[in-house]
Amino acid sequence: MLLAIGSLADEGGRGRTADEWKEAASRAMDRYARGDDGACSELYDLLAPRLYSFLVRRVRDRAFAEDLLQQTFLQMHLARRHFARGANVMPWAFAIARRLFIDWLRKQGREVLAEEAAEPIAPDALPETLVGQRRLTQKVREALARMPDAHREAFELIQRDGLSMAEAAEVLGTTVTAVKLRAHRAYETLRELLGDAVREELGVVP
Amino acid sequence: MTSDLKARILANARATPSSTRGSSHLHAWLVLPSSIIVAAALFFAFDGLHHGRGRTPWFFWASCVGWAAVAALSMWGAFARGRSAIGRSRALLLAVALGTPALLFAMMFGLAGAHPEVTFVHPERIGFKCLGLTVAAAVFPLVALALVRQGSDPVHPVATGAALGSACGASAGVMVEMWCPVANPQHVVVGHIAPIVLMAILGANLGARLIAMRARAPRGS
Numbered sequence: 001m002l003l004a005i006g007s008l009a010d011e012g013g014r015g016r017t018a019d020e021w022k023e024a025a026s027r028a029m030d031r032y033a034r035g036d037d038g039a040c041s042e043l044y045d046l047l048a049p050r051l052y053s054f055l056v057r058r059v060r061d062r063a064f065a066e067d068l069l070q071q072t073f074l075q076m077h078l079a080r081r082h083f084a085r086g087a088n089v090m091p092w093a094f095a096i097a098r099r100l101f102i103d104w105l106r107k108q109g110r111e112v113l114a115e116e117a118a119e120p121i122a123p124d125a126l127p128e129t130l131v132g133q134r135r136l137t138q139k140v141r142e143a144l145a146r147m148p149d150a151h152r153e154a155f156e157l158i159q160r161d162g163l164s165m166a167e168a169a170e171v172l173g174t175t176v177t178a179v180k181l182r183a184h185r186a187y188e189t190l191r192e193l194l195g196d197a198v199r200e201e202l203g204v205v206p
Numbered sequence: 207m208t209s210d211l212k213a214r215i216l217a218n219a220r221a222t223p224s225s226t227r228g229s230s231h232l233h234a235w236l237v238l239p240s241s242i243i244v245a246a247a248l249f250f251a252f253d254g255l256h257h258g259r260g261r262t263p264w265f266f267w268a269s270c271v272g273w274a275a276v277a278a279l280s281m282w283g284a285f286a287r288g289r290s291a292i293g294r295s296r297a298l299l300l301a302v303a304l305g306t307p308a309l310l311f312a313m314m315f316g317l318a319g320a321h322p323e324v325t326f327v328h329p330e331r332i333g334f335k336c337l338g339l340t341v342a343a344a345v346f347p348l349v350a351l352a353l354v355r356q357g358s359d360p361v362h363p364v365a366t367g368a369a370l371g372s373a374c375g376a377s378a379g380v381m382v383e384m385w386c387p388v389a390n391p392q393h394v395v396v397g398h399i400a401p402i403v404l405m406a407i408l409g410a411n412l413g414a415r416l417i418a419m420r421a422r423a424p425r426g427s
Contacts, residue, residue: 081230
């Protein structure tokens, strides 16, 4: 799972650190808000992989995730005038994607039962590593499914999407303290359900 | 992701007109003078300062300046977004929506408590005229600001709308405060505080309908 985050960060950030990547994306959005239409392509390159990963994990269908990604960019385009000078584009983009996902879910009126898309794995991994990783991913998925939505969302935004506590709080429309509490409870639940081995694998510090 | 997704997204953006930050700022700033013109027109249409005869000057100035300060603070909390594209937190927006009428009532109650003689002016007036005037003056800026913010809030549009409603109600209340000589608590509640609550409810409605970000089918899909 952490491998997946790493590969996405590389894809979106082209070797930049997380902060540099966020700054580059925010600068691109700032230019776009001022009317530089060329910045849209750069914005796509920087944001699309992360937003797609965020969406595909939720809708569990690549075609729907692409539709929602397309709508997310369309909304960012339509609402670009509202992007404040010097603001961070990450929470805004994730909040839009999340809103569209919630609307989509309400329209569907049902639980999505399709299998979650497989996460990328290292091409040179040993067979036993692959098996262990898949088993672990499955266990984590099951444990996450048992958590309250609010805890799971906070955990995923921070741990899987690479958002800071403050950014996750903005996306969820709540306070940093509430996000800290939810994420902490999610870690506790994971620790209870999965045990020490998984905690080490995840690199989660209790 | 499929290889043509980026091309589709860029083509969609090119085909869909959207305004930029500069034009949005201009629209937001235009709301201020137009709202003042609407409020001034209502003020003079209903006898202006003559209507407020009978009150003491200190009460006029204290209530008007206090009301204006609270309205400005409320508008800043509701409309300004600082350095965040999403805006204030839900808790702060709700604090603005609920705190504005509470703070104004406390201020008016305090002023009347310190000098009870101001409550003896026209005790028979219930406050329906003030209520109507406040709502009439507040509707225009509220709808205009909701249109400026149309489709902008993906997180808490109802709270944003409620805060804007409260702020617009309080701002319109400055004009009514200059106009109305009555200060007894019952009149203040019906004529001056209730319209702010009404505007907050209307704002919450506009938030859900106008300010909320809604999915829109991409062109050609």
